[in-house]
Amino acid sequence: MDRVPVLKLGDILIVSIQIDLQDQSVLALQEDLADRVVATGARGVIIDITAVEIVDSFIGRMLATIAAISRMLDAETVVVGMRPAVAITLVELGLSLGGVRTALNLEKGVALLNHLDGAQIVTAAQ
Amino acid sequence: MGVTLSVHADAGRRRIEELLQENEEPVFKRWLEIAGSSSNGHVDRGSLVGQLRELYQALRQSFGESSDSSDLRGLLAELSRSRARQGFTPTETAIVVFGLKEALYEIVENDGSPEALRGFVWFSRVIDELGLFTMESYAAARERIIIDQAEQLLELSTPVVKLWEGIVAVPLVGTLDSARTQVVMEKLLQTLVDTGSEHAVIDITGVPAVDTQVAQHLLKTVVAARLMGAECVISGIRPQIAHTIVTLGIEFGDIVTKASLADALAHALRQSGIEFVKHRGTRIAVRTVEE
Structure with a gap:
């Protein structure tokens, strides 16, 4: 079974999905990610799906589940690099990925997390 | 009975072939006149002569020994396509084919033999078939144009x-x-x-x-x-x-x-x-x- 690597960049965890996801690897990824968030105290998780060309309702639910898990552990999830065809398919499937933030690419995803973090600090200061 | 009929039909067909061969020039001239008058002068006379000449040859070839009509159908399809593109009406397109019937009828009338008349019935059936084929090609060409335009419109109308x-x-x-x-x-x-x-x-x-x-x-x-x-x-x-x-x-x-x-x-x-x-x-x- 292929395991999806979880990369750490500062206090952000990056997951780049480059393989055809099997049910087993998805479950493993969710466990790995939860472990790493706790271990590193990450404040953000970025899931890069630039290489994903085909989605089904299972993948859609996976993204929502990962986001929910991360939020429980106080980390924001950003899904980046979704292809137009994938977005259209998800809409047709009726999945709007509520609660998941999205960005056009990895760079914008990182910027979004930094921005969110900054906003939180400002709010706290007030 | 069936055998007799087919013999008669064959005789008529042979007679028509002979007439087409013997009277090539007058038939062709009359045909050109009918086809030319129908298209309201917006077709080049020279190119019409060329097209009709080719059609005439292909038609005679299709009656011949090999009875190979693929050439004739190819020519007709090409003619209908180009006419559909140039905005001719269906009537103007079909009359080119049906004009030959009228042109030959005058010759058959002068001949007056029963074979020729019987043969003319067969001939007119052939021409009707070709006319229908022309209409089909014409409609297909028009359909193609509409589809192309719809596609172009789709691309034109959605700029980002x-x-x-x-x-x-x-x-x-x-x-x-x-x-x-x-x-x-x-x-x-x-x-x-x-x-x-x-x-x-x-x-x-x-x-x-x-x-x-x-x-x-x-x-x-x-x-x-x-x-x-x-x-x-x-x-x-x-x-x-x-x-x-x-x-x-x-x-x-x-x-x-x-x-x-x-x-x-x-x-x-x-x-x-x-x-x-x-x-x-x-x-x-x-x-x-x-x-």
Whole structure:
């Protein structure tokens, strides 16, 4: 079974999905990610799906589940690099990925997390 | 009985072939006259002579030993196609084929033999078949033109324009249906990826009416853009359309809608942290607020 690597960049965890996801690897990824968030105290998780060309309702639910898990552990999830065809398919499937933030690419995803973090600090200061 | 009939038919057919061969020049001349008069002079006489000459030869060939009519059908299809493109009416196209019947009838009448008359019945059946074939080719060619135009229209009518760095707009003009929305959606999303734009404005000033289906399409596009990490603003909602949308009970949820494209652009600029500052005089300066 292929395991999806979880990369750490500062206090952000990056997951780049480059393989055809099997049910087993998805479950493993969710466990790995939860472990790493706790271990590193990450404040953000970025899931890069630039290489994903085909989605089904299972993948859609996976993204929502990962986001929910991360939020429980106080980390924001950003899904980046979704292809137009994938977005259209998800809409047709009726999945709007509520609660998941999205960005056009990895760079914008990182910027979004930094921005969110900054906003939180400002709010706290007030 | 059947054998006798077929013998008669064969005799008639042979007689027609002979007549076509012996009277090639008068028949051809008469045919040219009929075909030429029908097309109201908007066809080049020289090219018509060439076409008819070829057709005549192909027709005689198809009656010959090999009875191979593929040449004839090819020529007829080519003729119908070119006439369909040049905007000839169906009658003008069909008369070219049917004219030959009339042209030959005069010869058959002069001949007066029973074989020739019997043969003419057979001949006219052949010509009718060819006429139908011509009409079919003509209709197919017209259909092709319509499909091509529809495709071109689809591409022409959905431009995605860049308004600002990071802001793109789609001015929609005309009625929205599923096929068009699909094209618009794909093009917009692809442009978002290509240009890395985080804001999109869908301007529906040119959309004559919005019903539940059109609204559904718009919502889908906005949600898809959101999934990719871009925000969509819908602009150009006219008073009547706002009224219709409310009456129909369509929920736009948290999607931002603006009355005009200018408002939408201002909103998108504000969202991306760009501020307009008006100086003395009429010049407008722009500065980006550092975050």
